[in-house]
Amino acid sequence: MAGMPTDIRLRFAPSPTGAIHLGNARTALFNFLEARHAGGTFLVRIEDTDRSRSDPRREASLLSDLRWLGLDWAEGPDVGGSRGPYRQSERSGIYARYLAACFNRERVYPCFCTMETLAQDRALQVARGQAPRYTGRCGTLSRAEGERRLAQGERAVWRWRVAGSLTRTWQDLVFGPRHINVADLGDFVISRTDGSVGFLFANAVDDLEMGVSHVLRGEDHLSNTARQILIFEGLDSPAPHYGHLPLLVNPGGAPLAKRAGALSIGDLRMRGFLPDAVRNYLARLGHPYAAPGLLGIETLIQEFGLGKVGRARAVLDPEQLAHWQKLALAALAPVDFAAWGAELPGGVDPTLAALVRENIVDYEDLMLWRDRLTGQAPATPGACAALAAANPALLHFGATDGGDGDHRAFLERFRSAYPGSPPAREVYPVLRAVLTGSLEGPELARLWAWFSPEMRRQRFAAARRAAAAQSQKDPP
Numbered sequence: 001m002a003g004m005p006t007d008i009r010l011r012f013a014p015s016p017t018g019a020i021h022l023g024n025a026r027t028a029l030f031n032f033l034e035a036r037h038a039g040g041t042f043l044v045r046i047e048d049t050d051r052s053r054s055d056p057r058r059e060a061s062l063l064s065d066l067r068w069l070g071l072d073w074a075e076g077p078d079v080g081g082s083r084g085p086y087r088q089s090e091r092s093g094i095y096a097r098y099l100a101a102c103f104n105r106e107r108v109y110p111c112f113c114t115m116e117t118l119a120q121d122r123a124l125q126v127a128r129g130q131a132p133r134y135t136g137r138c139g140t141l142s143r144a145e146g147e148r149r150l151a152q153g154e155r156a157v158w159r160w161r162v163a164g165s166l167t168r169t170w171q172d173l174v175f176g177p178r179h180i181n182v183a184d185l186g187d188f189v190i191s192r193t194d195g196s197v198g199f200l201f202a203n204a205v206d207d208l209e210m211g212v213s214h215v216l217r218g219e220d221h222l223s224n225t226a227r228q229i230l231i232f233e234g235l236d237s238p239a240p241h242y243g244h245l246p247l248l249v250n251p252g253g254a255p256l257a258k259r260a261g262a263l264s265i266g267d268l269r270m271r272g273f274l275p276d277a278v279r280n281y282l283a284r285l286g287h288p289y290a291a292p293g294l295l296g297i298e299t300l301i302q303e304f305g306l307g308k309v310g311r312a313r314a315v316l317d318p319e320q321l322a323h324w325q326k327l328a329l330a331a332l333a334p335v336d337f338a339a340w341g342a343e344l345p346g347g348v349d350p351t352l353a354a355l356v357r358e359n360i361v362d363y364e365d366l367m368l369w370r371d372r373l374t375g376q377a378p379a380t381p382g383a384c385a386a387l388a389a390a391n392p393a394l395l396h397f398g399a400t401d402g403g404d405g406d407h408r409a410f411l412e413r414f415r416s417a418y419p420g421s422p423p424a425r426e427v428y429p430v431l432r433a434v435l436t437g438s439l440e441g442p443e444l445a446r447l448w449a450w451f452s453p454e455m456r457r458q459r460f461a462a463a464r465r466a467a468a469a470q471s472q473k474d475p476p
């Protein structure tokens with residue numbers, strides 16, 4: 001069996017059963033940042049022991065999401081490495097070897113109890129006011145008896161024998177000293193009835209074999225960690241240093257549920273979020289960085305410190321994510337911004353994208369502005385009201401004038417053709433409403449200049465029709 005890890009080695013060990021959401025991504029990022037910060041190795045292992053729920057396509061998209069996020073790994077299913085294979089589905093021989101060794105040393109035993117027996121035990125314990133846990137019945141069978149019954153094909157699961165009753169303490173890297181009340185655990189199941197090992201055992205054996213020195217994982221793994229510390233004890237090996245990351249919660253405080261699927265990395269990518277934005281956002285979820293601005297990955301690594309990871313639950317806040325995205329978009333060189341815009345489904349005129357650069361967060365916003373500037377988005381209620389209240393002469397004038405020069409020159413021509421019309425300032429919202437169907441957006445001068453005279457004429461004509469239709473609907 002492998003010896004004590006001397007190098008700093010951290011891993012991300014996702015199960016390819018679903019999309020990688022922000023919670024997993026933060027775990028991956030923190031492990032990566034700590035590995036790099038400490039000059040250690042970061043590796044990726046795919047935990048696909050649950051074959052029915054694992055999907056190789058998910059593995060591919062998961063790895064692609066991690067790379068997109070800027071993480072890279074020295075060892076993993078796609079790059080290989082000296083401690084592989086890095087997919088649990090390819091490691092069953094290793095688990096079988098460990099299991100056999102553990103059986104020989106009576107650390108594990110086959111349990112033949114049926115579901116009915118277990119249910120009866122549990123009911124009895126509850127009736128007596130005891131905490132339900134396995135009674136240890138099959139743990140009293142001799143090894144020979146266990147082997148005989150297995151050889152006869154009797155169905156069994158493997159249980160870990162929780163010997164002794166002493167409390168164990170471990171130093172959690174985030175939460176400080178944690179205690180395990182061993183007597184409460186009961187002999188726990190580590191395999192399925194087909195003999196294949198499950199998460200608890202496979203994950204511990206892999207960490208041991210792969211020399212993993214530090215494990216950062218979600219707080220939801222605390223009780224698994226307690227069991228795995230006993231497994232390491234039973235394997236006569238020191239356990240890795242464990243640190244538990246406080247859970248991410250929704251703004252209301254509720255744990256991230258399925259609906260957080262909307263915040264999977266894949267979704268964010270499709271929505272046009274930039275890796276820099278997502279990385280800066282995630283790196284600060286429960287870990288402070290002194291500098292307020294967008295930090296490059298090297299700075300995130302340098303300034304990372306496990307001691308800085310907080311114990312409070314971190315709140316997922318889409319507005320914060322949007323804030324980082326705005327900074328990341330603003331930081332793009334023009335050519336990179338153009339490339340970003342070019343990825344928009346259906347394409348976009350680069351001058352249009354550049355025009356609204358400061359008014360957008362993601363592709364949805366860019367699409368909205370594309371539709372607004374090409375006259376395909378319905379006007380907002382505010383814009384409708386502005387058009388309905390607009391001076392019909394202005395709309396008429398615009399539909400013929402075309403607005404050569406800037407919007408000020410246009411308004412001057414209009415005011416000399418129609419003396420006594422309202423001051424320019426009051427007309428600005430109408431011009432915006434005419435051009436975009438919205439009262440907000442880029443600076444009016446830039447907006448005006450983006451349109452050709454012919455487009456402006458068309459836009460005024462359309463606004464005139466819309467205002468007329470509106471006043472027929474609601475006569476004054």
Ligand code: GLU
Binds near residue numbers: 015047216217221
């Ligand atoms: N496959 C486990 C998960 O995705 C890994 C947990 C761990 O980091 O040990 O939750």
